[in-house]
Amino acid sequence: MSIDTRPVTRPARPLNRTRPAGAARRRRWGNPLAGLGSLVWLVLVIVPLYTLVSSSLMHQDEALNGDPLAFPTNPTLENYRTVLDSGFFTMLSNTAIVAVATTAIVLVLSIPVAYVAVRTRSRLSGLAFRTFLLGVAIPAQAVIVPLYLLISKMGLYDSLPAIILPTAAFAMPVAVLILSGTMRDVSEEMYEAMALDGASPLRMLWQLAIPMSKAGISTVAIYTALQAWNGFLFPLILTQSEENRVLTLGLFNFMSQFGVNIPAILAAIVLSVVPIFAVYLVARKALVNGLMGVGGK
Template sequence: MSTTVTKTRPAAKRQGHVPTHRAVTPRPVRPNPVAGILRRALTGGAALFWTALVVVPVYWLVVTSLRSRADFTTDSPLALPGHPTLDSYRTVLDGDFTTYLLNSVVVTAGTVVLAVAFALMAAFAIVRNAGSRFSRLSFRLFLLGLAIPLQAVIIPVYLLIIKMQLYDSLLAIVLPSAAFALPITVMILVSFLRDVPRSLFEAMIVDGAGDWRMLWSLAAPLARPALMTVAVYDGLQVWNGFLFPLILTQSGDRAVLPLALTLYRGQFGIDVPATMAAVVLSTLPMLALFILARRQLVAGLTAGFSK
């Protein structure tokens, strides 16, 4: 007599279902409120410190320019002037301030035009011939110029200006200032032009445009934010420049504003309110330029550096 053994399978296998496990959801980590408050307090304190570090000197500059020479020695430095006066501004404007201002404008405008024009052409050539050895070597030479301090080459520059018979002229300030502005200007423009799509250049080549046409009709309009950025930066550097005017000029009618500020020093003291008034007046042109070009400046600082 034979017996039949019947094997039964588990219910899960018999029904064709695979048992599943419930996923365990981790609990969200709650931020520490004390750490958040401490972080915000440190950030706010640092912001207030930086604001005070910037605002307090400007406030002292303006307040001092509104004092008389007698009140400057008696009043508290950060207190509001007890008897505000514009005598310091009248003293500055009655002198040769307009001559110094005009010299600074000529030197700054000439330097910016030369530096930006030559830097744009150099940057365009470097970007268009990026694969060539000469292009890479040229770009490295421009970068090397960033490592050369102005003070280290002032004697060779002085000798060159003497040999060229340009001493004691505004051109003696413009040429070396433009040369030292080229490295940083080329670097910024190269970084910006590298982001211009190559298809735009190829489309102009198909239409029969040459390099000069592509430079002035395509590269220059697209690089307008970067051009405005380097123009403002170079202009500030030249406007505040002191070493080249000091070494390469000697006549009073060739002095620029930073050099002219030393003229308010007398035999027995310095007319501090008049000096501060001259500083305030000398900052107004650059402040107006920054206000007019602020949109292009921000666009140039935030674009063109993706590579």
């Protein structure tokens, strides 16, 4: 596995390569304090993950009576079969549909909002931008009662759109914020040059603003997809039937379904991570840089 955390979009820093005294000295400061702290954190991260995987391979009586830190004496995949036989693939495809659809809606709707917010000076667009800014603070939990009412009245209760639409709406504020942040960095002169060439606003969006905002767009896509993938409250309140069950809700149901069959519960958790872990292995750089971008500049 090649490891390189250098962000693709950051300006090159030749100074870093030559490691002048300043940089070298700065590097040293972290070693005793933060270095020790990072090792402590490493243990805190590794132990739960190790137990997760090792116990999921145990037979039930070994997991319940044995030492949970020990390696499984007689590893089994039986727990995984139990989970896979409990409608896991339906949940997986539902979750994938929710994540993809949510991300698509958010991108299609947020890009024009951010573009207008950055490129026009009207009061209206300023007001809209500030509304989205405040929207960051609206907790999804707070509107769950009225959303339940709204979704029922629209006849969408217990369907995948019931999850997708509100999830997309609540991902929009952060999306608009990030996108307008990156679009603002596209220089005015470039727009002017295109305007002199007689380009329409649509062409400027398509050939200038969007290509120049690739970093922001991938940040938004990754952040939104993760949010949709992990959403729990909307599925919990707005869906019911097994055919519309997403992974998070399915996991929650396994908890009561499997009872003290802890290895099966852990196997379900492992399986729920596998797809996204696969994405992490393949596109680690994009994922990490994307999320780093949420912090803005």
